[in-house]
Amino acid sequence: MIESTPVISSVRDWLATLPPLRYGPLQLSSRYMLSPLAGYTNLPFRRVVRSLGGVGLATTDLVNARGLLQGGPRTLQLIDTCPEDRPFAVQIFGNEPSVMRDAAQLLQARGVDSIDINMGCPVNRITKVGAGASLMCQVDSTIELVRTVVESVSIPVTVKMRLGWDSQHLTAPGFAREFEQVGVAAIAIHGRTREQGFSGVVDRVGIRRVVEAVNRIPVVGNGDIRTVADGVRMFAETGCQAISMGRGALANPWIFQQLVEWETTGHPTTSGSFDDRLGLLRKQFRFVVEQRGEERAISSYRKMLHWYLKAMLVPAPLRNKAQAAANEAEFEMVVDEIAEHGPARGSRTGLLPDLYIPVPSGPNERW
Numbered sequence: 279m280i281e282s283t284p285v286i287s288s289v290r291d292w293l294a295t296l297p298p299l300r301y302g303p304l305q306l307s308s309r310y311m312l313s314p315l316a317g318y319t320n321l322p323f324r325r326v327v328r329s330l331g332g333v334g335l336a337t338t339d340l341v342n343a344r345g346l347l348q349g350g351p352r353t354l355q356l357i358d359t360c361p362e363d364r365p366f367a368v369q370i371f372g373n374e375p376s377v378m379r380d381a382a383q384l385l386q387a388r389g390v391d392s393i394d395i396n397m398g399c400p401v402n403r404i405t406k407v408g409a410g411a412s413l414m415c416q417v418d419s420t421i422e423l424v425r426t427v428v429e430s431v432s433i434p435v436t437v438k439m440r441l442g443w444d445s446q447h448l449t450a451p452g453f454a455r456e457f458e459q460v461g462v463a464a465i466a467i468h469g470r471t472r473e474q475g476f477s478g479v480v481d482r483v484g485i486r487r488v489v490e491a492v493n494r495i496p497v498v499g500n501g502d503i504r505t506v507a508d509g510v511r512m513f514a515e516t517g518c519q520a521i522s523m524g525r526g527a528l529a530n531p532w533i534f535q536q537l538v539e540w541e542t543t544g545h546p547t548t549s550g551s552f553d554d555r556l557g558l559l560r561k562q563f564r565f566v567v568e569q570r571g572e573e574r575a576i577s578s579y580r581k582m583l584h585w586y587l588k589a590m591l592v593p594a595p596l597r598n599k600a601q602a603a604a605n606e607a608e609f610e611m612v613v614d615e616i617a618e619h620g621p622a623r624g625s626r627t628g629l630l631p632d633l634y635i636p637v638p639s640g641p642n643e644r645w
């Protein structure tokens with residue numbers, strides 16, 4: 279139990295009194311995590327974010343536990359890693375204990391540092407098969423499933439969940455308490471219900487109830503953290519020991535390093551300029567080519583490219599041209615053109631405005 283909510287001005291002092299963050303035996307270098315974002319938190323993006331510093335742990339997109347056992351190439355690509363991508367967790371989803379156990383053992387054998395169980399995904403495709411957030415509707419079988427996974431491996435197992443299915447069923451604190459008992463190493467909690475999807479604002483009081491429900495294990499507060507100030511507020515109002523960023527990292531991949539700077543010196547540096555982001559855009563594309571080959575790189579980079587170009591204030595005609603590039607040569611040419619043009623307003627080395635990443639409409643149907 280935490281004693282009291284640390285007031286904002288003393289959050290840094292309070293964090294300084296905490297021991298380094300651990301997931302069981304795994305000591306993390308910071309308390310700032312990359313939250314899984316299906317379609318984005320692939321190896322190329324994780325490499326880019328890590329190259330900027332400050333990431334304590336990065337988690338893959340959600341991976342179908344059964345698909346993992348079948349070993350299809352697309353599923354295996356989701357768990358691709360490399361030496362600089364450490365420590366990393368693979369997030370699995372499913373609802374059959376034996377399948378989840380076998381998947382966890384396979385991941386341990388492949389050298390994964392930690393396993394995260396998805397109990398938050400609101401998408402119908404996942405919940406209708408009894409996985410993701412729908413696990414929060416079944417108490418006994420869900421606790422058994424989590425226990426089975428924890429007992430099947432020696433690496434830390436964490437759970438990522440929402441506050442509950444809907445506002446009438448805020449089951450997260452009860453689950454957190456039980457999960458701690460069965461040996462879960464940490465809980466990540468997105469402060470919304472499944473019913474909310476991504477609407478409304480994050481309920482930090484709800485997250486605080488989860489923090490208060492556990493005795494020893496860290497709780498990772500998640501949701502709507504886009505700036506250092508948002509992160510400070512999450513610590514201050516919930517008492518959580520760690521925070522994770524998804525959309526905030528997409529909008530500003532420097533956020534992890536900024537949080538570390540704030541925690542250690544009180545003075546975070548600014549996020550990158552047009553030129554800095556252009557460097558990242560090129561770097562991530564090279565990583566995508568490395569992983570997927572030239573032919574598939576262009577199509578698989580489009581989603582990410584959209585956010586880079588938005589953040590860099592690239593005018594619409596050039597953004598459209600970049601999206602229409604059919605091969606690597608065309609892509610490089612249009613990126614050179616973008617570099618030449620600079621941002622639509624402001625300077626190429628100055629501060630860019632904050633980018634807000636909305637979530638798609640109908641969030642429970644599609645991300």
Ligand SMILES: Cc1cc2nc3c(=O)[nH]c(=O)nc-3n(C[C@H](O)[C@H](O)[C@H](O)COP(=O)(O)O)c2cc1C
Binds near residue numbers: 339369396524645
């Ligand atoms: C496009 C998208 C994909 C997501 N994919 C996953 C996922 O695979 N697993 C998961 O646990 N959460 C997933 N989430 C939820 C995020 O991890 C996070 O909990 C949520 O976006 C709130 O945090 P944020 O405001 O920092 O983005 C996804 C969210 C978005 C917007």
